[in-house]
Amino acid sequence: EDKVVQSPLSLVVHEGDTVTLNCSYEVTNFRSLLWYKQEKKAPTFLFMLTSSGIEKKSGRLSSILDKKELFSILNITATQTGDSAVYLCAVAGHAGNMLTFGGGTRLMVKP
């Protein structure tokens, strides 16, 4: 059974801080790892990672995958209150394109 574990469960920081969110996985026939941001509604897509060691970047957010150690990190620099959300990591494995989600990391950024 595919498994995705995220840490920490929750995090409280102040604006301007840098945060690193972790995602480890065990999956049969790994295809890709995805990061999402979820506020009050459906998750919004951030990154899809398929290759080890290649950083994906979008503004203050970046992510990288290590397929040997089976983990990924999501970095957010110069955090803002608008970054407050639940960040979800998901993995696509053997069963087609269905996703297995981790439990999420709840990030709160205080002014």
Add this chain to the structure above:
Amino acid sequence: GAVVSQHPSWVICKSGTSVKIECRSLDFQATTMFWYRQFPKQSLMLMATSNEGSKATYEQGVEKDKFLINHASLTLSTLTVTSAHPEDSSFYICSASGQGRYGYTFGSGTRLTVV
């Protein structure tokens, strides 16, 4: 990018009634649609996978007679919660894959409250 539309956004129904949720792929043909459920402060859990024109595959612990999934066309899948009870209150989200789109974009979700 791929657009997936879900309707309604929220619904309140009485216990014992049925509720239908629609998921549409707007700009591609979705051969497969995925239905997820999310309880408060929990992550998304896959309920079922439906392929166009065939029966849905349900995950362990999901009652197929209670959560009826129909995927009769390449752009529409529906999830019907039959004889809804308060414990079915949840956030239901769909995604779709096909034509090179991998099902990684979600619909806007439906918040179901059963009273």
